[in-house]
Amino acid sequence: MANYNLIRGAATAYKPTFVDAGAAVSAGIRNASYGVSPQTSAGLNSMKQTDAQVKAYVDSLNTEMDLLDFSEAEQNSIKAYLFNQKKRYAQLATELAQTDPTGSYYLELKNGMDGIKQSFLNLKSQTDKFKERKIQYLDDLNNGRLSKGNKPDDYNLAGSVYGGGAMLIDENGGINVITDGGKNMVRYADIKDPVLKDFKTADEILKQNNQLYNAGVKLDPPKESLLRNQLRALLSQSGSLESIVEDGLINNERLNVDIAAYATREDAINDVAEMLLQGYRDSAAAGANEKMIKQRQNNPPPPSNLTKSTGYSDRDREIYYNKIVKAEPGVEINVPNFSGTNDPAAKGGYGKIDYTIIKGKDGNCTYMGKDTEGKIWSKGTITPEQLKKEFLGLSTKTNAKPNMG
Numbered sequence: 001m002a003n004y005n006l007i008r009g010a011a012t013a014y015k016p017t018f019v020d021a022g023a024a025v026s027a028g029i030r031n032a033s034y035g036v037s038p039q040t041s042a043g044l045n046s047m048k049q050t051d052a053q054v055k056a057y058v059d060s061l062n063t064e065m066d067l068l069d070f071s072e073a074e075q076n077s078i079k080a081y082l083f084n085q086k087k088r089y090a091q092l093a094t095e096l097a098q099t100d101p102t103g104s105y106y107l108e109l110k111n112g113m114d115g116i117k118q119s120f121l122n123l124k125s126q127t128d129k130f131k132e133r134k135i136q137y138l139d140d141l142n143n144g145r146l147s148k149g150n151k152p153d154d155y156n157l158a159g160s161v162y163g164g165g166a167m168l169i170d171e172n173g174g175i176n177v178i179t180d181g182g183k184n185m186v187r188y189a190d191i192k193d194p195v196l197k198d199f200k201t202a203d204e205i206l207k208q209n210n211q212l213y214n215a216g217v218k219l220d221p222p223k224e225s226l227l228r229n230q231l232r233a234l235l236s237q238s239g240s241l242e243s244i245v246e247d248g249l250i251n252n253e254r255l256n257v258d259i260a261a262y263a264t265r266e267d268a269i270n271d272v273a274e275m276l277l278q279g280y281r282d283s284a285a286a287g288a289n290e291k292m293i294k295q296r297q298n299n300p301p302p303p304s305n306l307t308k309s310t311g312y313s314d315r316d317r318e319i320y321y322n323k324i325v326k327a328e329p330g331v332e333i334n335v336p337n338f339s340g341t342n343d344p345a346a347k348g349g350y351g352k353i354d355y356t357i358i359k360g361k362d363g364n365c366t367y368m369g370k371d372t373e374g375k376i377w378s379k380g381t382i383t384p385e386q387l388k389k390e391f392l393g394l395s396t397k398t399n400a401k402p403n404m405g
Helices: 023-029 038-060 064-068 072-097 104-142 152-162 199-215 221-235 240-246 265-298 305-310 314-326 384-393
Strands: 166-169 175-179 184-187 332-335 354-359 365-370 376-382
Touching: 038 104, 038 152, 072 104, 072 166, 104 152, 104 166, 104 175, 152 175, 152 184, 199 221, 199 240, 199 265, 221 240, 221 265, 240 265, 314 332, 314 354, 314 384, 376 384
Parallel strands: none
Antiparallel strands: 166 175, 175 184, 332 354, 354 365, 365 376
16 A cells, blocks of 8 residues: 555544544544644744745756756856865875975875865765755655654755755865855755655554454453553654654644653653554454444344244233233133244244133143134143243243244
8 A cells, every 4th residue: 555545534533433444543643632832833834835945946947957967156166176176186296296205294295185085086975965865855855755743943954955055165175055045054964854754653553553453352451551562662763753743644634742842752752652552442442343243244143933923022021921920720811923933933934823821720831822814723731831931031042942833
């Protein structure tokens, strides 16, 4: 699955009927406190402005060569440095030829010449690296890989350097970058490339979430403790906490956490880990619920013969049973539309059998069942225990063999 198609937090918070297990992570996250500090908000806004300025710079370029090659001013700076260094090298070489090779000054001159040759190599390496990093930065920006979890100052500085800053070589061969329309100069060595979005950590969190959902088992305390430690370890990696909070990799929007408001980074890690753990809990519970529903659908409880044709509830069966048991000997108790295991309904049909039951002095009952046409379907004698099984035990003891029918 592509990084830009990570599980979206489409489900309502704590709603257990979602299909996408990853939405449960979003559910836990959305219970976080809303709002960020003015300082954090200002930093995020400044980074958006930097993105816009860099994209405007790229749009202003006429050809790809404008991006890959140095500007005329930059080329002139490099040429001037090389010219001066070559001139200096020639001077040292002339003086070296006139110096006693056994003296200490000879070694000093030789070291100076070697240093100039090394500076040429270093300059080429730095200029090549500058072009390489610039192209990579612009590609990362264009493809949405730069993390908003970067420190605003570092992020904005890189944008000003790679988004139109002009390179200048100083007298020592060091690369400097002129930014902000010539207002500022930055040593290239001080520039930190922006951190990228941590897709790897986000994928691990979402993968774990899916596994918990598919397992269909609610979390117990030992499992929660293990998952909490794993989340803390993931978030403790360089840039991971900031990317997970700021880049919307879990639910397609920044988490409602203000990292700058915490006394320590560890405190922020602990809180964010608890938020993600709540999402794990929700996902595991939703998976368990889904598993239970499927099990019920695949293995429905066997229907009761009493309820299949008659619709008798447990309470109805209990009422008729009590009527029979409490009746005086010889009194007829009519039980309409009652079906026993051997009646037409129990054999696959849905015929109606009306029973007349008479309790004897010994507690045994005689019964007679007639169908809708008045035909005697069954008759006989049933003991008190069999009577109880017919009326109160048939719905749960479907393998019993009652005598009625």
